[in-house]
Amino acid sequence: MMTLPRPTFTASQALGAVLMAGYVLMLALNLPGHMSYDSLAQLHEGRMDVRETWGPALYAWILGFFDDISPGTGLYVAASGFLVTGSLLSFRRLRRQVSWASVILAALLLLTPTFLIYQGVVWKDVLFANLALAGFACLAQAARAWDEPRRPWWALVGALLAFAVAAQVRQNGLVAPVFGALALAWVAYGRGWRSSLAWGLGGLVLTLLASSLMGVLAQPAQAGPDAANARGLRIIAHYDIIGAAAAKPTLPLEEIRAFSPHAEQEIRHRAVALYTPERIDYVAQDPDIGLVLWGLPDEVVFSQWRSIVRHQPGAYLKHRWEVFRWVAATPKIDSCLPIFVGVSGPENLTTALQIPPITEPSDRALYNYGSWFLDTPLFSHITFGLIALVCAGVLLWRREAADVVIAALLLSALAFAGSFTLISIACDYRYLYFVDLAAAAGLLYLALDPPYGRLRRRFR
Template identity: 35%
Template sequence: RASLLVLSALLLGLAALARQNGFILLPVAALCLGLIAGRLQSARAGWRHGAGLLAACLMVMVSANFALGLRGDHGKGASDQLRLAQTYDLVGVVRLAPSIRLSVLEQRAPHLDAMIRKDGVALYSPHLVDTLENSSALTDAIYHAPPGAIFAQWRQLVFAHPGLYLRERLAVFRWVLAPPDLLVCHPDVVGVDGPPAKMKALGLQPHIRAQDRFLYFYVANFFHTPVLSHLLYGALAILFLILLAARGAPADIAVAGLQLAALLFALSFFVVSIACDYRYMYFLDLAAMTGAIRYFSPSLKFLGPAARPAGDDVPPPD
């Protein structure tokens, strides 16, 4: 069991690194393990297991980030992306309320303030931040703004005009969760392609195989159906979270935790989303499917028992 817990911590820590908001999984996993250990052993064991898993996962994440940093750009890329994402919110709010003043930028980055109103508003799209990069003048203004100016303006906007901020984020989140035009959000991507310079550096040629075409047209059969609806999977995740938590077997608690983690992960895109790619919500979709398998197939041995028989003796506390 100890080896399985170590493996779980390693895999969970690496999974949390897959996206910037993946850390949301960790406290939910720690809570579920603590509840399971608390029921099977003692409250003290529950706290020990939960805290241990959380600490181990954090160690994995810190170690992996350190190792990746040795081969990376020392955070410059992440910093640039954060600037762009915060500017995206500023542009969206100015588009909703053209008369709003960005007082921090007026004082510290007046050129960026002007470019937001000139090029940013014209290029803004709630489904993709990349449209802002079609203006080299706006992009240059973003990356040459004084350090901290964009964040200070974004923070002031959030606290001074929360209603406008929420309206802007709601429009962006809608494109992620329930896109008005699914095809814009790349639900079905096959083959090998990319920027010519990078393809050349990797020694690759753009190509699409017969298998790729078959896969594309297979998935295309489900366009505009519930099969490719994050809303449906979100509703199912809520349903199985309730049903599995109520049933309460150890395996049920684990899979219920998966539903909760997926729902929180999906909701986090309300704050962090900058594009509507369908793949961003794969975790929610797969979690809901896993919940259905667990609930309707409790007899599968690898999923654990459906419920503990009434009257089973509880092992003595540690």
């Protein structure tokens, strides 16, 4: 009697099943999505085609696009989450083999708040991280097929679109396409430095042009020129002036004093008393301080800010270091909004959107589950940053085509975190979510085909 071969279930298939199961579980636990004030405000902008906040116009447009298809944010959460799942699924094509260790690692990672909870929150920080990961995943596929007879245009176009949207969705998201361009330049270097320069620089220019066009088209016609970035810079300048004055009580504020001695005294005494490197919100909650700060002309505020940076760098750097320490290390994580579930926001927005502010029992159970991870290494940007650094080092040592692209993903996440030394105004955990997601993705990629053999040969 002929014996039929027994079907085999490969590690690659098992990894695909685990990733899809994790995606379905995330949707089951989180749909139609968790929404804070920021989420509600930008959904309202997208649905009504208006401009009311200084959040990215393209993000509001994206929420509005999915809302037109299916009211609410359920379809958006499903699409955003699949950017991550699809990217991780595509990693299997980048390696010659898939280890069973990667299957176990994937199952564990998908049960952490990084994937299980954050992917269900309607925040631009999450979408930016997902888009950046998708961009590098597409670029890695292009690197894998670079020397094949047919150029991998589909992967290159996918990377361009993902990076272009990412650069608009997060104000400092430009770091992702910059590192993507560097990785593309390295991939093309095999055909000479001219080819490397053309592909790297050309890819970056095309991405920035596409991103700028998206930003313009997403702006509501009646809203006029987008002033979001200018307003954001003005808020950072306010925080830096107050923070430097708090760091050095004798700090001169000559430009502001020359325009308004009253404003100088309000900043020096009233605003400084409310200052904390944890977040700007405490100062912003005093309406009188807000009237004083926004009553100053732009030229006065930015002239004072430049004067502090140039002539009082110690005070400026002391303030900036403390603010960065809060956002990167989250010394009191409960103060940094580590977990958000349910729907919460002002009544005018929830009423206009017909989305009731509510926290379901299932939301509370999810919050309780996430709280188990607080004060552990699995809820620490420092932990994920170190993982990203080590994985990037190993990948650059192995230095295969796709390895360099994934290393660029990890380094871009670290550079993204570094940019907050200059722009951070609060310690909200979500701001550096890209670091956590990139590190987890890089670790999974490395686990697919660990370089055990090379390491043994290297140190034998």
